[in-house]
Amino acid sequence: MRLLAILFLTTAVLYSQDCTNLTTAKNTVKAYYENGVYEKELNMVIDSALYKLSALSIQKGDAAVFDVDETTLSNYSHIASMDYGFRLDIWNDWIMSGKASAIMPVKRLYDSLLSRGVRVLFLTGRISEQYTATYKNLKNVGYSVIDTLVMKTPQDKGTPMPIFKENKRLELEKKGYRIIMCIGDQLTDMQGKATGIKVKLPNHLYLVD
Numbered sequence: 216m217r218l219l220a221i222l223f224l225t226t227a228v229l230y231s232q233d234c235t236n237l238t239t240a241k242n243t244v245k246a247y248y249e250n251g252v253y254e255k256e257l258n259m260v261i262d263s264a265l266y267k268l269s270a271l272s273i274q275k276g277d278a279a280v281f282d283v284d285e286t287t288l289s290n291y292s293h294i295a296s297m298d299y300g301f302r303l304d305i306w307n308d309w310i311m312s313g314k315a316s317a318i319m320p321v322k323r324l325y326d327s328l329l330s331r332g333v334r335v336l337f338l339t340g341r342i343s344e345q346y347t348a349t350y351k352n353l354k355n356v357g358y359s360v361i362d363t364l365v366m367k368t369p370q371d372k373g374t375p376m377p378i379f380k381e382n383k384r385l386e387l388e389k390k391g392y393r394i395i396m397c398i399g400d401q402l403t404d405m406q407g408k409a410t411g412i413k414v415k416l417p418n419h420l421y422l423v424d
């Protein structure tokens with residue numbers, strides 16, 4: 216009986232320690248994004264990527280693969296307007312509106328890659344019906360050179376994200392690109408082969424596995 220009581224108390228204590236209050240969590244995330252910490256961390260990651268890039272000698276066909284959401288485009292204003300919640304239909308409307316903003320530190324890396332003659336590829340889990348909206352959104356916020364934009368097709372449906380992204384990168388390499396850098400906000404953006412230097416950006420809004 217005493218053992219059971221101890222077990223119960225231990226479980227109760229662990230439970231309480233591990234569980235965050237939802238309002239507190241939202242306020243922490245809001246402060247992270249809105250008080251300059253996110254921007255600062257992004258700049259640190261990008262500075263490190265630029266340093267690594269400076270050591271590379273660029274060859275013809277060298278390419279960098281950028282993810283889209285929370286990498287080149289920020290959906291923060293939409294997510295904050297949803298009180299950090301998610302509804303697929305409203306999310307899809309948001310994507311079709313093409314109102315996502317550029318993530319400026321990432322734009323800095325994009326500009327540097329272009330100036331070095333690196334081809335710039337975009338690879339996203341967004342679906343092919345959203346191609347035009349995504350393409351226009353990227354162009355409108357300053358990603359004026361888009362070598363290739365790869366989306367999820369109906370044939371890719373059900374493929375886990377890391378496999379989908381790896382397959383597409385391997386297809387791009389078969390076409391003659393050599394991927395020297397892979398930039399994303401999720402680990403699933405850079406798992407498997409054909410990544411080159413991995414540039415992992417912070418994302419405290421959601422997790423894609």
Ligand SMILES: [Mg+2]
Binds near residue numbers: 400
């Ligand atoms: Mg992303």
